[in-house]
Amino acid sequence: MHISEHPVLKEKSNEKVFFYFNNHRLEAKKGQTVAAALMANGIRKLGVSRKLSQPRGLYCSNGRCTSCFVTINGLDHVISCTTLVENNMQVFSNNNDPEIRGEKYGN
Structure with a gap:
């Protein structure tokens, strides 16, 4: 998923x-x-939807659909298709609701 020439x-x-x-x-x-770096490494599933527990991944590639949420360096629900990868960045699947002050949001 990277143009070389x-x-x-x-x-x-x-x-x-x-x-x-x-x-x-x-x-x-x-x-x-x-998102592009994950796709280039063969990773298509970025998490699961909280309502239906179905796989989520890259869809629109421009930050509008929010299907590609991941957790980056401890920050929940970061849109991966508009965030540039950085050296030693910690990225995790987004399988839950975000936490706000130690409590689950949406419960």
């Missing part, structure tokens, strides 16, 4: 960064979004 686009950086998804170390290219 294109006649119109300028040459992109091939600098690698490493991040973690559910405690597994993965590789990404600097400048990729978290």
